[in-house]
Amino acid sequence: MRLAMVIDTKKCVGCSDCVVACQTENDVPIGYCRDWITETVNGSYPSLELELRSERCNHCDNSPCVRCCPTGASHYGTGGTVLVTKNECIGCGACIESCPYDARYQHPKGYIDKCTFCNHRVKEGLLPACVSVCPTKCMYFGDLDNSHSEVSQLLRNRKYKTLAPEAGTKPQVYYLI
Amino acid sequence: MKEELFISGRNIPNIDPVLHVWHWPISVDVFFGGMAAGLLFFAALFYLLGKEKEMPSAIKYAPFMAPVGISIALICLFYDLTHKLYFWRLYLTFRLESPMSFGSWVLMFITPLSFLWAFSYVREVFPKVNFNNEILVVIEKFAIANRRVMAILLLPLSISLGVYTGILLSAFNARPLWNNAILGPLFLTSGLTTAAAVVIYFAKNAFERQLFNKILLLLIVVQSFFLAHMILGYFAGTEIQLEAVQLLFEGKFGIMFVGFVLILGLLVPFILELFTYQGVKIPVIIPVILILLGGLIFRFVMVDAGQMSRYLY
Numbered sequence: 001m002r003l004a005m006v007i008d009t010k011k012c013v014g015c016s017d018c019v020v021a022c023q024t025e026n027d028v029p030i031g032y033c034r035d036w037i038t039e040t041v042n043g044s045y046p047s048l049e050l051e052l053r054s055e056r057c058n059h060c061d062n063s064p065c066v067r068c069c070p071t072g073a074s075h076y077g078t079g080g081t082v083l084v085t086k087n088e089c090i091g092c093g094a095c096i097e098s099c100p101y102d103a104r105y106q107h108p109k110g111y112i113d114k115c116t117f118c119n120h121r122v123k124e125g126l127l128p129a130c131v132s133v134c135p136t137k138c139m140y141f142g143d144l145d146n147s148h149s150e151v152s153q154l155l156r157n158r159k160y161k162t163l164a165p166e167a168g169t170k171p172q173v174y175y176l177i
Numbered sequence: 178m179k180e181e182l183f184i185s186g187r188n189i190p191n192i193d194p195v196l197h198v199w200h201w202p203i204s205v206d207v208f209f210g211g212m213a214a215g216l217l218f219f220a221a222l223f224y225l226l227g228k229e230k231e232m233p234s235a236i237k238y239a240p241f242m243a244p245v246g247i248s249i250a251l252i253c254l255f256y257d258l259t260h261k262l263y264f265w266r267l268y269l270t271f272r273l274e275s276p277m278s279f280g281s282w283v284l285m286f287i288t289p290l291s292f293l294w295a296f297s298y299v300r301e302v303f304p305k306v307n308f309n310n311e312i313l314v315v316i317e318k319f320a321i322a323n324r325r326v327m328a329i330l331l332l333p334l335s336i337s338l339g340v341y342t343g344i345l346l347s348a349f350n351a352r353p354l355w356n357n358a359i360l361g362p363l364f365l366t367s368g369l370t371t372a373a374a375v376v377i378y379f380a381k382n383a384f385e386r387q388l389f390n391k392i393l394l395l396l397i398v399v400q401s402f403f404l405a406h407m408i409l410g411y412f413a414g415t416e417i418q419l420e421a422v423q424l425l426f427e428g429k430f431g432i433m434f435v436g437f438v439l440i441l442g443l444l445v446p447f448i449l450e451l452f453t454y455q456g457v458k459i460p461v462i463i464p465v466i467l468i469l470l471g472g473l474i475f476r477f478v479m480v481d482a483g484q485m486s487r488y489l490y
Contacts, residue, residue, distance in 0.1 A: 097352060167488055
């Protein structure tokens with residue numbers, strides 16, 4: 001099983017519902033976030049192109065954060081998701097330094113925190129909180145190893161990109177373009 | 178035009194607007210770690226070469242700074258952890274691919290050795306010291322009897338510690354300014370340079386002073402070569418590396434890197450040492466302080482500027 005997220009940038013309106021849902025579901029402390037919205041504007045007026053992306057940990061196949069963790073607190077969980085075991089984390093910050101997406105942060109309690117693809121919900125057969133609340137249904141979540149899954153079909157039929165593929169991390173959050 | 182901004186109001190402490198998770202303790206840690214590594218390397222090397230009488234500063238006096246340096250480095254490392262009570266987790270696993278894990282194990286072995294090495298020379302360096310405790314006497318006898326074994330162990334351990342201070346940074350490919358294989362040898366050489374300066378400060382005889390004068394000149398040349406190699410590597414690199422290297426030559430880091438590291442930390446001491454080599458009398462403290470400050474500022478620049486460099490997407 002290879003869990004992945006596909007986000008349609010043509011449908012995202014940048015409402016930040018996914019951000020609020022994540023903060024609520026995962027009890028993210030005030031001032032912090034596990035996901036966020038990025039707005040990119042390309043071109044020059046009047047030929048401008050706007051892209052909205054809901055970004056988070058990319059749960060990379062080749063995760064530098066897992067590789068550099070000195071205690072093994074950062075590890076691969078079910079379906080290739082990248083997780084942090086709080087009681088093994090020493091808060092050295094090496095994983096934060098190693099992430100090209102700046103997707104991790106130091107929780108006020110000291111350990112390193114990040115998106116988990118809502119693994120506690122996925123275990124119960126639910127979708128991640130961000131995906132379940134998206135009002136434009138621009139986010140998809142599923143198993144890439146299953147060729148019949150919605151995410152597999154989308155990636156077969158649509159053009160897509162990943163963020164900073166040149167970093168060699170093999171990110172598993174795909175953006176339909 | 179390409180403009181990118183967070184519209185969901187992201188402002189995470191130490192991450193936004195620029196990454197600054199590693200603060201001054203990391204810079205201080207890699208500086209003192211590198212200096213201690215250099216001191217122990219010279220002590221072990223010259224001991225094994227049988228130069229104990231000719232080189233008392235390198236073997237007996239200067240190594241007293243090694244346990245002090247390592248202790249400061251360890252305190253800084255611990256201070257910078259945000260989940261401190263779990264630090265012992267470092268020693269429940271060994272992960273060769275993680276420089277921090279590798280480094281913490283090296284420190285685990287080199288720290289007691291550095292204390293033992295200095296302890297074995299306490300009564301020679303401080304003749305007035307008299308141990309009243311039997312345990313201390315036993316430890317001292319053990320340390321003196323095993324100096325050769327310690328020196329053999331210290332050689333690879335000190336090189337590993339010196340290289341570790343560089344690969345701690347270079348292993349992160351997410352930070353283009355750090356992701357350069359030359360950082361390991363460069364930080365090792367810089368650590369050896371600062372150690373050589375400390376040895377010169379403690380030098381007791383002309384022979385040792387002159388030998389370390391030559392060693393220091395050679396190390397500055399090698400370090401300059403590595404620095405040039407590093408900078409040329411960035412300029413021959415991709416866009417993210419070209420953007421990263423600008424940090425070293427522009428703004429506040431530009432002044433610190435060019436002014437305090439390259440000119441005051443390497444060029445000026447090199448010229449002063451060259452004059453000293455030719456017999457001109459220059460107070461020893463001047464090049465020593467310049468080299469130590471240059472080494473410290475170099476670490477601050479690399480740690481802080483490195484965190485500001487990032488991938489563009």
